[in-house]
Amino acid sequence: MVLYIIGLGLGDEKDISIKGRELIEESDVVYLESYTSVLFVSKEILENFYKKKIHEVDRNFAEENCEQILNEACNKKVSFLVVGDPLCATTHHDIILRAKKKNIDIQIIHNASIMSAIGESGMQLYNFGQTVSIPYFEANYKPTSFYDKIKVNLDNNFHTLCLLDIKIKERTIENIMKNRNIYEPSKFMTINEAIEQLFYCEDIHKKNVITKDTLGIAIVRIGSNNQQIISGNLLTLKSVHFNDPLHSLIICAPLLHDIEKEYFDMYLSTS
Amino acid sequence: MVLYIIGLGLGDEKDISIKGRELIEESDVVYLESYTSVLFVSKEILENFYKKKIHEVDRNFAEENCEQILNEACNKKVSFLVVGDPLCATTHHDIILRAKKKNIDIQIIHNASIMSAIGESGMQLYNFGQTVSIPYFEANYKPTSFYDKIKVNLDNNFHTLCLLDIKIKERTIENIMKNRNIYEPSKFMTINEAIEQLFYCEDIHKKNVITKDTLGIAIVRIGSNNQQIISGNLLTLKSVHFNDPLHSLIICAPLLHDIEKEYFDMYLSTS
Numbered sequence: 001m002v003l004y005i006i007g008l009g010l011g012d013e014k015d016i017s018i019k020g021r022e023l024i025e026e027s028d029v030v031y032l033e034s035y036t037s038v039l040f041v042s043k044e045i046l047e048n049f050y051k052k053k054i055h056e057v058d059r060n061f062a063e064e065n066c067e068q069i070l071n072e073a074c075n076k077k078v079s080f081l082v083v084g085d086p087l088c089a090t091t092h093h094d095i096i097l098r099a100k101k102k103n104i105d106i107q108i109i110h111n112a113s114i115m116s117a118i119g120e121s122g123m124q125l126y127n128f129g130q131t132v133s134i135p136y137f138e139a140n141y142k143p144t145s146f147y148d149k150i151k152v153n154l155d156n157n158f159h160t161l162c163l164l165d166i167k168i169k170e171r172t173i174e175n176i177m178k179n180r181n182i183y184e185p186s187k188f189m190t191i192n193e194a195i196e197q198l199f200y201c202e203d204i205h206k207k208n209v210i211t212k213d214t215l216g217i218a219i220v221r222i223g224s225n226n227q228q229i230i231s232g233n234l235l236t237l238k239s240v241h242f243n244d245p246l247h248s249l250i251i252c253a254p255l256l257h258d259i260e261k262e263y264f265d266m267y268l269s270t271s
Numbered sequence: 272m273v274l275y276i277i278g279l280g281l282g283d284e285k286d287i288s289i290k291g292r293e294l295i296e297e298s299d300v301v302y303l304e305s306y307t308s309v310l311f312v313s314k315e316i317l318e319n320f321y322k323k324k325i326h327e328v329d330r331n332f333a334e335e336n337c338e339q340i341l342n343e344a345c346n347k348k349v350s351f352l353v354v355g356d357p358l359c360a361t362t363h364h365d366i367i368l369r370a371k372k373k374n375i376d377i378q379i380i381h382n383a384s385i386m387s388a389i390g391e392s393g394m395q396l397y398n399f400g401q402t403v404s405i406p407y408f409e410a411n412y413k414p415t416s417f418y419d420k421i422k423v424n425l426d427n428n429f430h431t432l433c434l435l436d437i438k439i440k441e442r443t444i445e446n447i448m449k450n451r452n453i454y455e456p457s458k459f460m461t462i463n464e465a466i467e468q469l470f471y472c473e474d475i476h477k478k479n480v481i482t483k484d485t486l487g488i489a490i491v492r493i494g495s496n497n498q499q500i501i502s503g504n505l506l507t508l509k510s511v512h513f514n515d516p517l518h519s520l521i522i523c524a525p526l527l528h529d530i531e532k533e534y535f536d537m538y539l540s541t542s
Contacts, residue, residue, distance in 0.1 A: 009288060010381060017382075018292060019285040085383060087390030090397065093530050097393075100537065110281060110388040110494055111288075112356060112381035115396055119358030120379055122368075125386055126361065126402050130429060133397070156423055158401060223381055259364050266371065 003073040003099050005086045007111025010223030012041045013049040020109040024050050028076040031069060035059040035168045036091050037083040037246070040224045046081075054081070058169045066095055073104045085113035112223065114248055118161055121217045121229055121250055122263020129158030134194050134249075136165045136187075147201035150251055151209045162249040164189035188245035191218045195238040195249070210234060215252040217267060218242060232269035240269055274344040274370050276357045278382025281494030283312045284320040291380040295321050299347040302340060306330040306439050307362050308354040308517070311495045317352075325352070329440045337366055344375045356384035383494065385519055389432055392488045392500055392521055393534020400429030405465050405520075407436045407458075418472035421522055422480045433520040435460035459516035462489045466509040466520070481505060486523040488538060489513060503540035511540055 004023045009015025016024075024030055030052045032043060039046070047054050057069075057080075072078050086092055086108060099106050119125050130153060132146040146162070153160040169183045195216070202210040212235045220228035220242045228243055234251075256264060275294045280286025287295075295301055301323045303314060310317070318325050328340075328351075343349050357363055357379060370377050390396050401424060403417040417433070424431040440454045466487070473481040483506045491499035491513045499514055505522075527535060 007383065011290075014290040014293070015288050015381075017280060017286050017288055019282075021289060022285070085387040085390060088387050088396055090395045090530070093390075093393055093395075093534065097530070097533055097537070108391055110286075110383035110391075112278065112383060113387040116356040116359050116384040116386045117381040119356060119364075120381075122364055124361045124364075125359055126404070128402075129400055130427075131397050131399075152427055156401075259361070259368070262368055263364065266368070 001073065001075055002077050002105040002107065003070070004077070004079045004107050004109065005092065005096070006079055006081050006109040007085045007113070008039060008081055008083050009111040010039075010084060010114065010117060012039060012224070013046050015112065015223065017109060017111060020111070021050065023107070023109065024052055024079050024081075026077055027052070027079040029072055030054050030079045030081065031057045032081045033057050033083070033092070036089045037166065038168070039083050040221065066098065069095070070099055070102055070104060073099065074102065085111050085115070088113040088115050114163065114219075114222065115161065117222050118219060118248070118250060120222065121219060121267070123159050123217065123250055123252065123260055124257065127157075127159050127253055127257070127260070128161060129153035129156060131161045131163060133163045134165060134189065134197060136167065136189060137197055137200070142200070144201045144204065147198070147205060147207075147209060151207055154209060154251070154254060157253045157255050159253045160251040162194060162251060164191070164194050164245075164247050164249065166246070189247065190245060191220070191242055191247045191249050192238055192240075194247070195234050198234065215264070217250040217252065217264070219248040219250060221246060222248070229267050230269050231264045231267040236269050272344065272346055273348050273376040273378065274341070275348070275350045275378050275380065276363065276367070277350055277352050277380040278356045278384070279310060279352055279354050280382040281310075281355060281385065281388060283310060283495070284317050286383065286494065288380060288382060291382070292321065294378070294380065295323055295350050295352075297348055298323070298350040300343055301325045301350045301352065302328045303352045304328050304354070304363070307360045308437065309439070310354050311492065337369065340366070341370055341373055341375060344370065345373065356382050356386070359384040359386050385434065385490075385493065386432065388493050389490055389519070389521060391493065392490060392538070394430045394488065394521055394523065394531055395528065398428075398430050398524055398528070398531070399432060400424035400427060402432045402434060404434045405436060405460065405468060407438065407460060408468055408471070413471070415472045415475065418469070418476060418478075418480060422478055425480060425522070425525060428524045428526050430524045431522040433465060433522060435462070435465050435516075435518050435520065437517070460518065461516060462491070462513055462518045462520050463509055463511075465518070466505050469505065486535070488521040488523065488535070490519040490521060492517060493519070500538045501540045502535045502538040507540050
């Protein structure tokens, strides 16, 4: 019948739009996507507030059992809740294509996302280049393509939004091979870890992209009541003790506009 | 006391978040910014739904009488409503700086913005470069810097979000000089007009940026119930008859990823 894809915004149960909440109320089944981002409140709080049973969906389920959700949406009203804006991550483009092929009606309810909320840093969204993801380095796998993308942005005097890796309900390769549903503890990359990886890339590639003078802005738990926005050079930020994740990092363009400069100074780390 | 800066989202009175609406209810005074964007519903509908008198603020007021709002916020709860996300446009960075200097508490309520909602086009937000604004050309003033910015994006295989000019409650130079508060009718640039200006830039600069093969995606009234997303080459899009503004335009990167290509084909203009 219909699939509602509803953005929850960034913080808690009250960041949903009134329209989004009304659609949840009308829905027969409600799923919550919990593998690309998380809210700062538990599923139970959402259930109490929205007065609906919510089924959490992990990466395996969405990839392997996406058909089940779509088949339900053929004759029911199904809500699929996504933290932030539902289409900021690339993950949910696939389910929409598949729904359209089955002629399921889709309604998308947009919401705040990290990609626009970073305007609060004072850096102008017009001056951002390509957004990059920084993945957790592993012993034998240290992809550094984000380093070159940051270089392109800096060369064009663009800011870069760095989205930091999160690992939710993932399995080790061994457990995947042995088909065991044993999950690793969730982990969320901190700004400190991200900066360490950035300096590692500089050590390897030596293109003078990340230096001790490179300026950054730490974005911590934006949209929550203990959010932090702290600016400084990357070396300083590397040793700041931030509030718990989620963390994101802006790498600033070399030349800041006047208002950007004022904001940068206002948020300057005092540590 | 406190200034709430509240994003209204993109469509109508129900796109505000539950948190945002609660803050309006608590507020002593409510202002609505109506010069950088508009909702698809009238102020009266907002007033009825939010059960508050809303004072519309135009560009003159915000620039010249910003102090009045800030002084009120020294001893009252003041809400300042902004269409979309409050900090996507650069306009509102100034009021926040000034409020912070007066030690006024500020709370920002983020919401959906065009900058993230364009994810619905299927183009991945990671693959966008710098956003550009296309201003209305005037007889003696035809700034074309957006053309060079689009070139940088295309050269790096980035998409470009083009935000199209809107003129709300503006005065002619003659009326400004004579200090007459006579306002021109509002106008909102259409995708057709924007494409015309893009081809004009190509004629002047001839850098092979905008050609008959350049691909674009028309984004019309996104977030409303008569939104349109229509893809095609710019020549085709130039003659499509779209729903009323607001309009935005994506100029696609030369090479699309597989899923982007699927979306592009799904939205292809049939005219």
